[in-house]
Amino acid sequence: MTVNELLDQHSNSWNVNLVRQLFSDEDIELILNTKILPSRTDFRVWGCSKSGSYDSKSGYKLIETLNTVRTGNQVVLPPIEKQLWSNLWKAKTSPKLRHFLWRVLSGALAVKSQLQSRGIQLDPICPVCHQEPETICHMLFQCPSSREVWETSQFPLPPAGWSPNSVFLNLHYLISCSQKQSIGTSVRLSFPWVLWQIWKARNKFCFEQIIPVAGDIVFKAREETSIWLNLHGYLQKCSNVLPIAPSSERKWSSPPLSILKCNIGVSWSSASMYCGAGWIIRNSVGKVLLHSRRSFSGVRSPIQAGLLAITWATTSVKEHKLRNVQFEFSSSEAADALNNPLDFPLVYAECYKALGSVYSLPKSSIALVHGTCNKAASAIADSVISGQRFHSYVSSGGPRWLAMMLDEEATSS
Structure with missing residues (x-):
């Protein structure tokens, strides 16, 4: 329905009987007290976001709210966890990768341990290293191939190593590093692409038998990171740097005294x-x-x-x-x-x-x-x-x- 269908076409006012038939008591008065602008054309608005446009964040928030209303159980997240969810949705990366980060933290990646927990009968051991069960934490951080990727990526590693069983702690560390100005922009903001390429490489191994190569994974992550950051203006020119001009000399010369x-x-x-x-x-x-x-x-x-x-x-x-x-x-x-x-x-x-x-x-x-x-x-x-x-x-x-x-x-x- 559109708003136009709720109006009395003769008086350009609300069709009170129709409104009372269609809407709940708490909404009826809100509608009837809304000023009508006949000159305006009807258009669709998503009421659960500030912009009026649908986005996945507000969609999931609505589902969470409806589930809370139905069950009557309201779960209050600790402040640090609330902050991490907020930071993930604000990460400087593409919407697709923000959604991927949400899936990582929500446990919504189809690794073997998650599939087994849903009743699918399979061998839970990691298909890449054959050493431990394939959890999200293992696949992204603990598998030897993933550890090699992180070591090659130039991203600062946790002093105590990656948590073996807490995706929350590992993502919290990545987000914290991404906010440190002392780390180069294209390095500290690269973690969503690194995680994404590790996940893609794992899937290529499972479905195409292509062995993950750390150098290739890091190169693709770095390439996509730099292109996106450059396109959106996050890579700044290095200031206070003198241009490097070629010398006209054609043979080696000794430096001045004390140099x-x-x-x-x-x-x-x-x-x-x-x-x-x-x-x-x-x-x-x-x-x-x-x-x-x-x-x-x-x-x-x-x-x-x-x-x-x-x-x-x-x-x-x-x-x-x-x-x-x-x-x-x-x-x-x-x-x-x-x-x-x-x-x-x-x-x-x-x-x-x-x-x-x-x-x-x-x-x-x-x-x-x-x-x-x-x-x-x-x-x-x-x-x-x-x-x-x-x-x-x-x-x-x-x-x-x-x-x-x-x-x-x-x-x-």
């Missing part, structure tokens, strides 16, 4: 998705003080490889309590990303982390240099891929096999 120079090299294999990184620190007379080498796995682009190398090198220098350091690197792809992080949403988190690491070192700077100025560090990084030297190390002085190159650069400088 150290750290060259950063990187190599990447598209076939193995391994990245090799190396750094080497020299003083104003070209003497090598320290050098290091390491590898990264699951690296999907040369941009990501360059950013990982920069973050690792600058963090290592900081751990050695060095100051007044000039950093130099020769990855033009990484430089483009650092200068325009919002144009590279898939590596925004790495940009944020790299820039934060560089500028956390007192009186330090970073510059893009030609490859001929960065030969020693690049050679160290190349040795990781070409020689499959995947073990990390830090050593004083320079590598013996680069002694001639390092002497020549020090002498010419």
